[in-house]
Amino acid sequence: MNQTPVLEITGLSGGYSLNKPVLHDIALQVQPGEMIGLIGLNGAGKSTIMKHILGLMSPQKGDITVLGKTRNEDPKGYHSALSFVPESPLLYEEMTVREHIEFTARAYGVDRNDYETRSRHLSELFNMDDKMDTLSSHLSKGMKQKVMIMCAFIARPSLYVIDEPFLGLDPLGIRSLLDFMLELKKSGASILLSSHILSTIENYCDRFIVLHHGKVIAEGTLAEIAAASGQPGLSLEQLFYELVQGGK
Template identity: 85%
Template sequence: MSQTPVLQITGLTGGYSLNKPVLHDISLQVQPGEMVGLIGLNGAGKSTTMKHILGLMTPHKGGIAVQGRTRDKDSEGYHSALSFVPESPLLYEEMTVREHVEFTSRAYGVNRADYEARSRRLSELFRMEDKMDSLSGHLSKGMKQKVMIMCAFVASPALYVIDEPFLGLDPLGIRSLLDFMLEIKKSGSSILLSSHILSTIENYCDRFIVLHQGRVIAEGTLAEIGAAAGKPGLPLEQLFYELVQGGK
């Protein structure tokens, strides 16, 4: 397995205003075949970090590389190596579910046979077989979120950036997504996952990065986070509370 990180963020400072950055000198890595949980309170900088990774925001300082590529030197290679699931679904109301998934697969250069196999598998996994020819404007919020997830996973990039994907999903949808992410991880792809549902992601992520007020205050395995909080053996939710409320 390659030792080059799939995602490398080095000294990232950025935000919406040069005079008031949201992120302060953030450095982190995601390795091949690794699922990393990005956790923090509202306003901690999770979504801002993801926007910088996606190229929606320009860093004030620092750098971001995906598979060793940067947006400045290889924009096409950089963006083709990642896929994104946003917190809120954004779809074309006059396109069907099938059209969304096919459009995305074409954008990523997925061949027809792979598209058909992946589309079929995803529609079955998320119980969307009977909705594939429905217009997205007629779907519930949870179903729209499933479409966003299907679009992200019909491609097969090195890195998936996933922001609060469980909102609006029913319990079966959440379980299907978690199981499929484990499959993706075993295939060698990497996942950066942001979620407030810490009890759900605790047993799925390999490592965690705790953001607080735009800074990384702890990172590592559950055991390493426990050591950083001075409370070894506690579940992730309690450790997070100790870190952000306990003055650590």
């Protein structure tokens, strides 16, 4: 495996107030072709980490690099190397599904032929063929979430940052998303995925990072975390409960 991480965070502390940081000395890496599950209770700091990665918040301490470069060193290269799926869909009400996807493809410099092929594949995958020319204001919440996912996947960056993508999706949409993320992994892309549905992501992620009160309290494969906690054989959901309840 390539030893240069796609994403590397070292000594990250930050939050909304200098006097009360949300994150405390966070360190994590995502390697090429890895899917990492970022898990924690509400308020643990998952979305705050993602905001720092996206450049929406500035670290109080520490560094974040994507493909070995910080945002300050190479802003264009940094942002073009990642794509984001937020927890809540944010769309332009007077734009159609097709217009959203094409707009995103142009922003990433996607070749027209690649755009056509990918757009067709994504619309079929997420059962949105008959909605491509529908205004986003006329879509259900689940369909809006699919549009956000399709926009993120029309590009082929090195890193996907995905925050609670399953909310609002139907079972078929969840399965389609998981299968497509596995396709992206096989192509060498990296994924940092935050989700509360631990039973769903348990068999898809390569490693897990457990956050609690803004600190990393466990990381590794499911087997590694279980062994380090002295509780081998537990499911991810059981193990997470033991970690956060026991304060280990």
